[in-house]
Amino acid sequence: MKIAIVTGGASGIGRAIATSLVARGDTVIVSDIDATGAEAVADRLNTLGEGKAHAASLDVTDAAAVTRLYQDVHNDHGRLDLVFNNAGIAIGGLAEELTLDHWRRAVDINLMGVVHGVHAAYPIMLEQRSGHIVNTASLAGLLPMPLGIPYTATKHAVVGLSLGLRAEASVRGVKVSVVCPGFVDTPLLADINKDLPDTTLSGDGREAIRKQPGGLYTADKLADDIMLGIRRNKALIVAPSLGRAAWRAGRLNPAAAARVTSIAVRRHRREHGHT
Ligand code: NAD
16 A cells, blocks of 8 residues: 555546556545645545545645645655656647747646656655656657647656656665656646637647547556556656657657658648748
8 A cells, every 4th residue: 555646636647547546555645736626536536445535735836835745745644655746737839829928837837846746755755765756748758749849848858857867766766757648638638728828729629639640548548557657667658559659760760750740830830821
């Protein structure tokens, strides 16, 4: 029975991770900026009858609040085994449409949110000489994904910080993995650029993504892949298999990958009347 914290646990991938953990008997702190959503998820998970769930209201951009929650969980349970720094938002649009607000929001939540989680969890795990930090990046953290470069930039940063930390942490008994999923069917893709100025990619992107090869993956299947990756202590958990193929192709032939992405950009510009 492990003690785990999941950020962004009220929805999508975080909720699916929390569900897998509780189903196998772990105790999970379901944290989210959406406190009501986190409560609802924890209440439902507590009916599963295996592990336990507790809800916590947490904004990952608030470093002090993140440290407080991680310390409290450690103090209350005597240890902290697993941390999923998962909360994130979607930003999309052509580079010339994006404002500094798009950039700042992406950096504050997708990058600094993970930094705050690592900064809070790592000292606890160093002292325990055990624990596993699992950060959620994206396939956009491994490939030159256009049409949302603040998102791509933050996810590359999360991959870099996770792999670098893993190299330092492994000799101190702490594990670090980074999750890089392709498109997953969650509310994230239904509200691109939420509360930010509109771009040609704002709003619900799910229908457009469904039409692409591979379509949308489910959060439950991804959670199974994540649990397997954790058991195997994988550095990078890349899923689904089509995502792994795209990642491999991008490494073998970066020029071809760049050509494919520029075709997608040209099509997007044409469809939205950008010359
Ligand atoms: P989601 O929108 O379903 O869930 C994200 C959760 O994060 C929400 O409950 C939201 O309230 C919470 N959140 C947002 N800002 C927060 C903040 N400041 N503090 C705390 N919680 C906050 O999205 P999801 O698809 O489950 O995304 C989870 C992670 O997976 C994100 O990091 C996302 O970038 C990544 N990801 C998603 C996809 C995809 O296609 N859905 C693909 C690759 C990576």
